[in-house]
Amino acid sequence: xxxxxxxxxxxxxxxxxxxxxxxxxxxxxxxxxxxxxxxxxxxxxxxxxxxxxxxxxxxxxxxxxxxxxxxxxxxxxxxxxxxxxxxxxxxxxxxxxxxxxxxxxxxxxxxxxxxxxxxxxxxxxx
Numbered sequence: 259x260x261x262x263x264x265x266x267x268x269x270x271x272x273x274x275x276x277x278x279x280x281x282x283x284x285x286x287x288x289x290x291x292x293x294x295x296x297x298x299x300x301x302x303x304x305x306x307x308x309x310x311x312x313x314x315x316x317x318x319x320x321x322x323x324x325x326x327x328x329x330x331x332x333x334x335x336x337x338x339x340x341x342x343x344x345x346x347x348x349x350x351x352x353x354x355x356x357x358x359x360x361x362x363x364x365x366x367x368x369x370x371x372x373x374x375x376x377x378x379x380x381x382x383x384x
Contacts, residue, residue, distance in 0.1 A: 267319060267340060267341075267342075267379055268316060268317060268318045268319050268377070268379070269282075269302060269314070269316045269377060269379070271313055271314040271316075273311075273312075273313045276304075276312050276313050276314060277312060278304050278306050278312025278313075279304075280297065280304050282300075282302045282304070282314050283295075283297045283300040283302050283303065283304055283314075284300075286300040286301050286302045286377075287299045287300050289380050298368060298369045298370060299368065299370070299375075301316060301317070301375055301376060301377040301378070302314050302315070302316045302377060303315050303316075303363070303366065305363075315362065315363040315364060316364055316376075316377040317342075317343055317362075317364035317365060317376040317377040317378075318362050318364055319336075319340070319341035319342055319343070320341075320362070321341070323336055323341075323343070323360075324359040324360060324361065325343070325356035325357075325359050325360045325364075325365050325374075325376075326343070326356075327359070328355040328356050328358070328359035329350075329353075329355060329356050329374075330353065330355060331349045331350060331351055331353070332349065333345060333346045333347075333348075333349035333350040333351075333374070334346075334350075334356055334374065340379075342377075342378050342379060343365070343376045343378065344378075345373070345374050345375065345376060347371070347373050350373045350374050352367050352371075352372035352373055352374065354367055356374050357374070364376060364377065
């Protein structure tokens with residue numbers, strides 16, 4: 259087991275500036291090559307808890323990620339280069355265990371595919 263610390267990169271949101279407009283969701287789906295905007299396909303999700311309290315959630319690239327450990331199919335691995343999640347769609351059964359294990363809400367099940375999705379920083383080049 260490696261004891262080295264991976265460099266962590268993730269999309270950080272300043273809640274004092276986020277107005278919940280959804281532009282980050284739109285940009286994510288556009289970058290992923292989706293034909294039309296649908297927040298279900300976004301790896302960034304805007305949470306609206308009150309008219310004035312909005313924030314965006316995305317994968318934090320946790321050290322020793324709980325979602326990786328929770329996956330019974332071993333469909334989720336973590337890059338040794340930059341700590342980003344790698345989800346193997348062929349192995350993922352959509353069981354939701356990874357979603358339940360994530361303390362940050364950074365992983366979700368795509369309602370259309372039934373597979374787990376998480377931010378990968380646009381393949382490391384956000």
